[in-house]
Amino acid sequence: MPDVRTDILVIGSGIAGLMYAIKVAAVGTVALVTKKEAMDSSTNLAQGGIASVFAPDDSFGLHIDDTLASGDGLCNRDVVERVVVEGPDRIHELMEMGVRFNLQQQAAYGHGDAEHFDLGREGGHSQNRIVHSKDMTGQEVERVLVEQARRHPRITLFENHMAIDLITQSTRMKRGMITTTHEDFCCGAYVLERGTNQVKTFAAKVTLLATGGAGKVYLYTSNPDIATGDGVAMAYRAGATVANMEFVQFHPTCLYHPAAKNFLISEAVRGEGGVLMDAAGKPFMAAYDPQKDLACRDVVARAIDTELKKSGADSVFLDISHAESRFIRKRFPNIYAKCLELGIDMSKEPIPVVPAAHYMCGGVVTDIHGRTDIQNLFAVGETGCTGLHGANRLASNSLLEALVYATAAALHTIDALQADNFSPLMKPTPWDDTGTTNSDEMIMVTHNWDEIRRLMWNYVGIVRSDKRLARAQRRIEIILAEIEEYYWNFKVVPDLIELRNIAVVAELIIKCALHRKESRGLHYTLEYPRRDDSRWSKDTILRRPFVG
Numbered sequence: 204m205p206d207v208r209t210d211i212l213v214i215g216s217g218i219a220g221l222m223y224a225i226k227v228a229a230v231g232t233v234a235l236v237t238k239k240e241a242m243d244s245s246t247n248l249a250q251g252g253i254a255s256v257f258a259p260d261d262s263f264g265l266h267i268d269d270t271l272a273s274g275d276g277l278c279n280r281d282v283v284e285r286v287v288v289e290g291p292d293r294i295h296e297l298m299e300m301g302v303r304f305n306l307q308q309q310a311a312y313g314h315g316d317a318e319h320f321d322l323g324r325e326g327g328h329s330q331n332r333i334v335h336s337k338d339m340t341g342q343e344v345e346r347v348l349v350e351q352a353r354r355h356p357r358i359t360l361f362e363n364h365m366a367i368d369l370i371t372q373s374t375r376m377k378r379g380m381i382t383t384t385h386e387d388f389c390c391g392a393y394v395l396e397r398g399t400n401q402v403k404t405f406a407a408k409v410t411l412l413a414t415g416g417a418g419k420v421y422l423y424t425s426n427p428d429i430a431t432g433d434g435v436a437m438a439y440r441a442g443a444t445v446a447n448m449e450f451v452q453f454h455p456t457c458l459y460h461p462a463a464k465n466f467l468i469s470e471a472v473r474g475e476g477g478v479l480m481d482a483a484g485k486p487f488m489a490a491y492d493p494q495k496d497l498a499c500r501d502v503v504a505r506a507i508d509t510e511l512k513k514s515g516a517d518s519v520f521l522d523i524s525h526a527e528s529r530f531i532r533k534r535f536p537n538i539y540a541k542c543l544e545l546g547i548d549m550s551k552e553p554i555p556v557v558p559a560a561h562y563m564c565g566g567v568v569t570d571i572h573g574r575t576d577i578q579n580l581f582a583v584g585e586t587g588c589t590g591l592h593g594a595n596r597l598a599s600n601s602l603l604e605a606l607v608y609a610t611a612a613a614l615h616t617i618d619a620l621q622a623d624n625f626s627p628l629m630k631p632t633p634w635d636d637t638g639t640t641n642s643d644e645m646i647m648v649t650h651n652w653d654e655i656r657r658l659m660w661n662y663v664g665i666v667r668s669d670k671r672l673a674r675a676q677r678r679i680e681i682i683l684a685e686i687e688e689y690y691w692n693f694k695v696v697p698d699l700i701e702l703r704n705i706a707v708v709a710e711l712i713i714k715c716a717l718h719r720k721e722s723r724g725l726h727y728t729l730e731y732p733r734r735d736d737s738r739w740s741k742d743t744i745l746r747r748p749f750v751g
């Protein structure tokens with residue numbers, strides 16, 4: 204007997220998982236598992252906001268054009284149009300749920316005319332279109348969605364429950380692998396309860412992967428600790444198609460300070476007039492792009508990388524001290540407070556910044572309903588690859604995409620459940636850890652965590668080359684073999700589960716990067732510095748070979 208039986212299993216409590224859960228709970232029971240506390244997510248850290256068309260001089264056409272330009276020839280135009288056009292409805296829906304966005308000329312925050320949003324500007328956007336809640340938009344959205352999910356009588360929230368692997372119809376636990384037929388359907392997941400270290404079997408008619416991104420694959424990242432690419436790794440192991448993993452977005456401006464872990468200095472600071480400069484106080488972006496400091500993120504990140512390599516300095520600087528102090532404190536209360544806590548007064552001095560891994564444009568391939576190619580398995584949010592971002596995500600399009608696709612997946616799930624179109628609940632293969640013991644060699648886990656993150660930063664970072672990528676591939680193959688051997692001999696613990704996942708994701712990024720012999724969007728490689736539409740105007744698709 205499974206430990207938990209539910210109509211719908213949702214893995215992840217960021218914007219994607221929560222929005223989907225709240226909607227599908229209208230027709231069925233929902234088990235929502237999340238590996239730490241409910242609020243632990245990238246969503247909770249999102250500062251800038253959600254891109255959508257509200258300004259009188261803006262249009263869907265302009266937002267579509269900006270998204271396509273950023274995606275550098277790889278966006279799916281139908282998907283872009285759909286996401287952009289649905290944006291205003293999804294924003295209104297959030298407001299109806301209780302999310303408070305900043306409105307123009309209002310000291311207090313509250314509900315008001317949508318047309319009067321205080322719209323921010325970010326790199327790559329030709330218009331002001333970032334709907335925001337101060338500089339803590341994600342936290343405000345997450346607060347409201349978590350509250351609603353907790354209150355819902357049909358949603359059971361399992362905090363500190365970490366999904367280990369998906370269970371498919373043909374899951375067979377074999378030493379070293381979980382096998383799949385590739386014509387499979389998903390019937391739940393194995394989940395580790397932290398604290399008791401018990402592995403539970405969750406059986407579900409429908410499963411949603413909403414586990415977010417994978418920034419922790421890199422040494423420097425803006426992402427929270429939960430971002431270990433678990434959803435992509437689980438889906439890939441189960442036989443789902445994964446795409447475009449070479450397109451890792453590096454945010455140009457993370458705070459550089461020994462006491463600051465993963466703290467982002469929002470692009471909105473540059474949107475409000477912040478200027479990047481070197482250690483001598485000389486602005487440098489004009490030498491790299493006509494849009495200067497508001498060029499697309501990949502351009503800015505590469506420019507900073509070049510400046511750092513040229514000068515050997517530890518960081519560059521972002522200066523907004525020319526703006527009025529009162530404005531800075533009001534517009535960026537969170538960033539201002541964090542910097543001040545570390546002894547940097549951004550209203551008087553420049554902020555030291557470095558680039559860091561920020562967003563995964565690739566992921567588990569889905570259709571317009573958020574369905575993967577494994578039946579009854581959906582993937583939404585940063586885990587999914589819908590075709591919206593192409594080779595580079597336009598700033599603040601990701602929360603928007605998560606909202607639109609969580610809604611699409613929910614509508615499809617509701618229809619299918621009501622029509623009773625899903626396969627009946629299967630009896631999942633029980634978790635089998637006979638013969639395993641408690642680990643006596645945790646050093647293998649900590650060592651390999653560190654090695655993977657350094658390897659990815661040094662060899663598979665902002666600027667790549669064939670030689671570095673080949674070196675990374677050789678190393679990751681050895682590490683993967685070590686991890687698999689260890690994994691099947693010892694009882695699973697959270698660090699081991701995450702290590703296994705970052706190793707898989709690292710391998711997928713390296714494979715995709717080695718495959719693409721051109722530079723496009725976020726993938727920049729020394730041997731092939733130009734975009735080559737004659738050969739590479741296509742997604743990079745990966746699927747695990749069938750091991751029956």
Ligand SMILES: Cc1cc2nc3c(=O)[nH]c(=O)nc-3n(C[C@H](O)[C@H](O)[C@H](O)COP(=O)(O)OP(=O)(O)OC[C@H]3O[C@@H](n4cnc5c(N)ncnc54)[C@H](O)[C@@H]3O)c2cc1C
Nearest residue numbers: 215216217218219238245246251252366415584585599602
């Ligand atoms: C610092 C920062 C600032 C950002 N700013 C913006 C912005 O202004 N605008 C914008 O559009 N985007 C922004 N982004 C990107 C955006 O926040 C994310 O892409 C988006 O929030 C992802 O939502 P999600 O629901 O897919 O994943 P997340 O919000 O990351 O949620 C993932 C959830 O899955 C859970 N989970 C993971 N693995 C497991 C597992 N094995 N078992 C159980 N649970 C698991 C996690 O605990 C978490 O609850 C920002 C990102 C960061 C890091």
